Amino acid sequence: MGSFVWSSDLLVGHERIDLDHRHLVDLSGEVEDLIAAGGDIETLRRKLSEFYTRLASHCSFEEELMRALPHEPYGSRVSDHIARHAHMLDAARELLDKANRDLAGQTPQMETDGKQVIALMKTLIQEDRELIGNLAGKNRQARAGLLATEKMARPVTVGMYLTFILVSVLLLLLAMLGLTYYETTERVEGETRNAARAVLGSIANEVAGTLNDNRDAMERIANRPLVRTPTQEKCDGILWEFKEIFPRFANATTIELDGTALCSAVPQPGGKPVNVAKAEWFQRAQAEKTFVVGKPFLGPITGRWVSVLILPVYDDQGVHLRYLGFPLDLTALVPRLGDLPLHEDSVAGIATPDGTIVWRSKDADNWVGKSLKDRTAFANFVEMGIGETTTSGIDDVERTYFFERIEASGWIAWIGVPTDTPRAILTKVLPSVALLGLFGMGLVAVISFLLTRRIVGPMRELAETARAIKKGKLDARACLDGPREVVEVAREINAMIDLRERQTDELMRSNVELERFAYVASHDLQEPVRTVVAYSQLLERKYADRLDDDGREYLGFIVGGAKRMGELVRDLLSYSRISGAGRKFAAVDLAALAKDAVESLRDMTAQSGALIEVDGACLPTVLGDAMQLTELLQNLVVNAIRFGKPNIPPKIRITATANESHATICVSDNGIGIERQYWDHIFLVFKRLHGASYPGTGIGLAICKRIVEGHGGRIWVVSKPGEGSSFFFTLPLA
Secondary structure: OOOOOOOOHHHOOHHHHHHHHHHHHHHHHHHHHHHHHOOOOOHHHHHHHHHHHHHHHHHHHHHHHHHOOOOHHHHHHHHHHHHHHHHHHHHHHHHHHHHHHOOOOOHHHHHHHHHHHHHHHHHHHHHHHHHHHHHHHHHHHHHHHHHHHHHHHHHHHOHHHHHHHHHHHHHHHHHHHHHHHHHHHHHHHHHHHHHHHHHHHHHHHHHHHHHHHHHHHHHEEEEEEEHOOOHHHHHHHHHHHHHHHHHEEOOOOOOOOEEEEEEEOOOHHHHHEOOOOOOOOHHHHHHHHHHHHEOOOEOOOOOEEEEEEEEEEEEOOOEEEEEEEEEEHHHHOOOOOOOOOOOOOOOEEEEEEEEEEEEEEEOOOOOOOOOOOOHHHHHHHEEEOOEEEEEEEEOOEEEEEEEEEEEOOOOOOEEEEEOOOOHHHHHHHHHHHHHHHHHHHHHHHHHHHHHHHHHHHHHHHHHHHHHHHOOOOOOOOOOOOOHHHHHHHHHHHHHHHHHHHEEEEHHHHHHHHHHHHHHHHHHHHHHHHHHHHHHHHHHHHHHHHOOHHOOOOOOHHHHHHHHHHHHHHHHHHHHHOOOOOOOOEEEEEHHHHHHHHHHHHHHHHHHHHHHHEEOOOOOOOEEEEEOOOOOHHHHHHHHHHHHHOOOOOOOEEEEEEEEEOOOEEEEEEOOOOOOOOOOOHHHHHOOOOOHOOOOOOHHHOEEEHHHHHEEEOOEEEEOOOOOOEEEEEEEOOO
């Protein structure tokens, strides 16, 4: 972990400055760790390059910000701070240069240099807190205090009064509607719960009554002599007649004590008595010696879902003779739900204590026989007696479930009402409330419209006119309608617009004429310049031997000057053609474009021995004109090659960093460098620092500046004489 760690104590109070500081501190820690650990050299170089690029961008932005501070008393302190910026950039650049060279034996020195950069950065961040944080913050606070005083001194406008009244009425209306909705919701929820419990009680009572009726009928049958002393030939007919009278039974049987079904209303499979000794309902009847309602199963004889009602048969002395077993056809067990106001997705049903479904009101998917044992609501009722709970059913619909036990069977009746039932009912019972609310809101809206139109409308139209003019719509005019004061202001605004429009037209005509003049002059000058060059060269070839040394020297001056003039005219023509107006920008892959630009300069790089590195991984996709951006990169690379050190191959690197909206691209070299006082001058047209010592006309960087500014960015340089330069420019991200 590096010795310099970001903390809240380092906050300055400016969003961009704080973000830069945090990134720089994090990067410095990574660099320090890599140097101390002797890490991968390529990673170290990349981190140092990123640190240097971000540091240079940060210093440039911060210097612009600091220059906005009043000269007194901050002038000298700002100058000292900017000077330390340059010193820190030099130290960081030197550290990067060492990383780009062979590192053998340099690790201790790099560690010392790195600590020097970090120590200087700590000092500068502390100064930032004072210069940008405290002092600029006090200035902002003073301005905010002044504006607050002015705002308090202003009288409250009519629009404010109207807005307050209308908002108060609307809030009161909304409060009344909210209270009505709350009370109605509570009432509907209570009614829904009561309706569900009423339906549940009706189901339980109806099923209990049906089972009791069946038990009474079976007890009457049990007293018949042929049932007490049955023979298969005679009792089958009696049972068949009973089944015909009560079709809800799938069959009617007499069962011996060993489980043999001696008599059956429905012919038994194979014509032989079936033994049911292992059936759950028969074993329960043997154990309880009373009327039993069996667990539902798919009957082997009838092929239907049935629940066997089994009753012991005794003689007059109370001797247990046999059983009557009547399978109840569950398809005939359909309790009435009534016409109570329940949601259409409400579902009711009956289940055994172990969770087997006996009946379900919506049984399109054949739920009978399936189990509810693992369902939370059913388990809560069986285990803890909780008769109301909300959960998802077997069809994954969330419902509130109510439960009740059914007498005589031990079965459990239940009903589930969807949780959105109250809302569904409210959509039917609250139309009058909604209508009242809409009427009230409409009334408030009409009043607001009328008052706004009569009182506030003219002022708003005036503001709209001002906004339209701000957006460049110079043909907009304020409407001369409304109160007298508003009309007077509108008249003055219209007069100001007319004056500005005349001045703008004059300025545009002047700019167009200047651009036309520059283009025509540079274009038309090419012909006479070419003529001078051609005839000067012809004169030199044919008559040079007739001239003395001075004459030949003078003639050489003429030829050289003419060629120089031709280069200047061509570059001026190129400069005049650079414009962002009317161009449609598109997404440009900067990595691919940079590689193509470098490839187009292959002959020049081969001749100079230049090494050009394009960090394609960090070059983003930007919004711009591909042709102009190619020319921009070519000019910067050519510039770096031209101003290289004698007998030392130029090393050029193209990298970038990005934030949320813009990319900062850096083209760095190891050339002769630039004195600080000339950093701004080199971007002027035909500005040359070295005279004829180096080739060129001095317009390449001016073209670069015009291209970058045409893309809405800015360009600057950070350099140290004898060690190289780094040109930075910003472009919008695609």
